[in-house]
């Protein structure tokens with residue numbers, strides 16, 4: 407699913423009207439109708455139902471006027487509380503305001519004070535205060551109105567986006583409406599899918615409002631990874647595939663106390679379909695990993711009494727990396743200075759597509775310019791916000807304030823593919839292309855989830871997926887496996903190995919046609 411900023415949507419609106427001759431009032435009519443339909447579907451129609459539409463003076467309010475007219479035709483009492491003088495309403499919104507019976511509209515330029523009881527008596531409150539045209543922090547009568555709506559205890563349907571959410575980022579601009587349902591138009595906005603906007607919007611419906619297809623297709627936006635987008639990336643496995651044709655991954659991981667990270671990265675690569683996995687570990691840890699893993703082949707590296715990698719391991723690691731289809735570097739490596747030095751040497755010397763995570767990223771953060779020496783080779787980083795902050799030399803709140811900007815900036819500057827983890831992981835390509843992951847749940851906020859993701863992405867790279875496809879499919883699959891687990895056991899107490907074990911089921915659900923069965927019929 408494509409998502410766009412509010413500004414892009416406003417220019418799409420202008421293009422549809424200017425270039426394609428679609429009247430603005432027609433778009434507004436379809437938008438209002440889509441909201442009314444969603445309301446009718448949820449609450450039914452006919453007498454005894456009351457909608458209170460809290461409207462602003464812009465086109466978001468205009469949609470609200472259409473909703474009032476349509477619901478009235480369906481037997482509702484549909485009252486509009488307009489937070490402006492009627493003369494302040496212009497354009498298409500004014501056309502629709504004039505079409506309402508005067509008794510339906512109450513103009514409240516001083517704000518909603520005194521209307522609380524009326525609002526509490528409604529079946530549904532429609533939030534038509536502010537949409538994509540929001541241009542500053544919300545305060546004054548609009549801010550107070552948002553507080554009243556949030557305190558009313560009645561289901562709230564937001565028109566396009568909850569009022570107060572920045573459509574380009576999902577940020578709350580001062581105050582924002584909390585809705586149960588949001589009906590967004592033509593395409594979802596970034597603010598509908600990024601947190602906190604995504605949560606405040608409740609369930610999201612994207613309605614077709616008759617925007618010309620060319621305008622939709624040509625709008626600059628980014629991909630929101632849902633099941634359909636994942637299905638479009640995933641490739642069928644050849645029936646004559648063998649372990650050698652499904653990619654051989656090398657995982658370089660582990661230090662004392664962190665053998666689990668190494669085991670999970672290796673095992674997850676297998677669960678995501680890698681044909682073979684070799685796991686290179688500091689030699690003293692080999693016995694532990696021999697027994698912790700079964701299908702992965704462990705390779706002891708360095709002196710037998712060393713619990714972490716030394717700088718001198720470079721030669722041995724390069725020779726085991728020869729011929730591998732992808733390398734994962736970092737899970738549980740530790741931050742011993744000699745290990746950091748080794749990571750720096752591997753960065754410049756390894757030719758295979760390389761996924762770097764965890765302590766691998768901490769080593770990169772010391773000298774990120776080394777990434778530029780990998781030009782021409784595939785590098786994929788998977789930082790969480792703390793690691794991203796270290797890589798960029800900024801604070802975590804700075805990363806969180808602009809997750810897309812940070813991911814894009816780093817990926818383009820250092821010519822890498824990057825997954826910025828967190829609720830709605832961001833995938834950035836070296837050309838600045840962005841995707842947003844739609845799968846996953848709070849159960850994933852526990853240790854080891856990143857090691858699983860590293861293994862999954864390495865497996866996909868090893869199977870020959872393009873790095874941007876491997877990153878997008880990898881994050882989706884990882885979150886989707888966790889979502890399948892959550893369906894069964896809830897999110898509390900979920901651990902990384904649960905997600906690891908659910909990966910085949912997630913792959914199965916994505917490859918089998920909806921409602922169909924796996925396999926090929928032969929009779």
Ligand SMILES: NC(=O)C1=CN([C@@H]2O[C@H](COP(=O)(O)OP(=O)(O)OC[C@H]3O[C@@H](n4cnc5c(N)ncnc54)[C@H](OP(=O)(O)O)[C@@H]3O)[C@@H](O)[C@H]2O)[C@@H](O)CC1
Pocket residue numbers: 415416418419433434437462463464465466467468469535536537538539540541542543544545548565566567591592615
């Ligand atoms: N795109 C499409 O295809 C279609 C879009 N449609 C709809 O149009 C909506 C966009 O409409 P829009 O551009 O008129 O902006 P909107 O969100 O109503 O707000 C602007 C008004 O709010 C004001 N204002 C701004 N910030 C404020 C603040 N912080 N606090 C207080 N006030 C603030 C601002 O006042 P100003 O500052 O300019 O004086 C201005 O008057 C879109 O979300 C969708 O619902 C559909 O009808 C059909 C097709």
Ligand SMILES: [K+]
Pocket residue numbers: 466533534535536537564565566567568569
């Ligand atoms: K709104």
